Amino acid sequence: MTDANLFQLGIGLETGAQEEDTTRSTTAATIEAVADAEREDHFIRRDGKIFAGTHLILEVTKGTGLDCETRIQDAFRKIVEVCGATLLHIHTHKFSPQGVSGVAVLAESHISVHTWPEIGYGAFDVFMCGDAEPWKAVDVLKEAFETDQVDVRELLRGEELVAKEVAA
Secondary structure (H helix, E strand, O other), rough: HHHHHHHHHOOOOOOOOOOOOOOOOOOHHHHHHHHHHOOOOOOOEEEEEEHEEEEEEEEEEOOOOOOOHHHHHHHHHHHHHHEEEEEEOOOOOOOEOOOOOEEEOOOOOEEEEEEEHHHOOEEEEEEEEEOOHHHHHHHHHHOOOOOOOEEEEEEEEEEHHHHHHHHO
């Protein structure tokens, strides 16, 4: 395997991240600490709920340009900008004869896509924690792919876990 292959796999890259401490276990006390309103982290505290982040499942239909890597990458960058997120890396792949898959890795989590341009469909995920505003991605996708057809489902990641553990 060449160094370029290792780089693509992320092997041997310095990220500044620390190795996970596997000696600690996740306990009710650990989860309860997340519920502390004074705690400074990227968990979201809104409307009496505590959760890791907002994960939007977005389905673009009747879209155009869903076979263009550049347009998808530009949409990712615009989403990052309007949502107030921090872009770390974008990687896309163009399939033959059509379709694009891609991911934008964010400090706040990620944006991902897989497209079926032959039917005008794109399956996007926008997952963000902290102060980012992922719902702003909807209008970006409508504009980028020239459609008003963007259906959204919202998941509050970790909400049930935190609620269960704090109540226990």
